[in-house]
Amino acid sequence: MRRIISILLLVIIAFGISLSLAKIPFGVPKTKVGRHYINEGVKETGATNIVTSVVVSYRGFDTLGEVTVLFIAAIGLGAVLTTGVKGEMRKVQPASLVLYTGCRLLFPLILVFGTYIFIHGHLTPGGGFQGGAIIASGFLLIYLGCRERRISRVASNLAESLGGLTFVVIGLLGLAFGGYFLLNFLPKGTANALLSAGIIPIIYIAIGFKVGSELAGIIDNLIEES
Amino acid sequence: MIVFVSFLVVLMLVGAVAASVFRDLISAVITAALVSLIASILFYFLQAPDVAMAEASIGAALTAAIFIIAIRRTKRYEE
Numbered sequence: 001m002r003r004i005i006s007i008l009l010l011v012i013i014a015f016g017i018s019l020s021l022a023k024i025p026f027g028v029p030k031t032k033v034g035r036h037y038i039n040e041g042v043k044e045t046g047a048t049n050i051v052t053s054v055v056v057s058y059r060g061f062d063t064l065g066e067v068t069v070l071f072i073a074a075i076g077l078g079a080v081l082t083t084g085v086k087g088e089m090r091k092v093q094p095a096s097l098v099l100y101t102g103c104r105l106l107f108p109l110i111l112v113f114g115t116y117i118f119i120h121g122h123l124t125p126g127g128g129f130q131g132g133a134i135i136a137s138g139f140l141l142i143y144l145g146c147r148e149r150r151i152s153r154v155a156s157n158l159a160e161s162l163g164g165l166t167f168v169v170i171g172l173l174g175l176a177f178g179g180y181f182l183l184n185f186l187p188k189g190t191a192n193a194l195l196s197a198g199i200i201p202i203i204y205i206a207i208g209f210k211v212g213s214e215l216a217g218i219i220d221n222l223i224e225e226s
Numbered sequence: 227m228i229v230f231v232s233f234l235v236v237l238m239l240v241g242a243v244a245a246s247v248f249r250d251l252i253s254a255v256i257t258a259a260l261v262s263l264i265a266s267i268l269f270y271f272l273q274a275p276d277v278a279m280a281e282a283s284i285g286a287a288l289t290a291a292i293f294i295i296a297i298r299r300t301k302r303y304e305e
């Protein structure tokens with residue numbers, strides 16, 4: 001009976017959502033603000049990836065809030081899971097040879113790929129969040145394959161704090177130079193060059209370090225306590 | 227192209243239904259990760275590579291790992 005009621009509810013909700021989505025036309029010219037981002041975004045921010053110019057430049061303050069939410073979630077998880085009692089080190093079963101070798105071979109490549117994604121965030125698809133998540137999945141591979149390895153807590157916390165601090169300090173520098181938070185005060189350079197778009201690459205590198213160390217820390221907390 | 231995309235969508239629906247009916251929770255997590263993976267491929271076809279990357283690494287890799295760690299601490303089979 002309960003199952004039938006829940007299926008009925010789901011069908012009603014799906015019907016409502018599809019009814020409202022069907023009203024939105026697909027692929028027609030965008031709204032006014034969307035057109036502005038597409039037409040003027042490259043000129044105004046210097047970033048050829050329009051998604052990045054919206055995320056870091058036009059809506060930079062929202063991104064700071066997003067990073068803060070992730071930070072609070074990681075802190076909360078650590079506070080809930082860390083009991084303070086150091087349990088005896090369980091004997092870990094070593095991984096099989098295939099997994100061990102594959103993990104040692106793939107881990108540096110994944111790190112390089114994630115770093116590439118967030119350094120080139122203003123030129124190609126991707127950015128700090130995606131690069132950080134890719135790096136964290138590399139650390140997950142380390143936990144699966146090389147089980148006696150642990151990431152250094154101090155280094156991870158340092159990367160996390162420095163990333164957040166860089167973001168806020170650059171925002172405040174904008175406040176000091178030109179009058180509003182996260183002002184792009186560095187020269188924009190020529191579009192499509194690696195050293196262009198002013199503060200956008202710096203902020204994305206900071207976000208990459210922060211997200212990567214935070215997600216890796218979440219995985220570390222969960223594995224340590226289980 | 228349209229055949230491939232419809233095949234992916236059907237596979238995704240099958241995976242989603244399977245994830246909700248499996249009694250073995252590990253299998254349910256694997257099928258949920260499959261749904262995420264196919265969603266990231268569809269995002270790529272819809273020309274949103276930014277979202278596709280985030281979905282593939284967070285939805286398919288990290289979420290599945292967190293669920294599996296949690297299942298290892300609790301029971302594997304749902305009664």
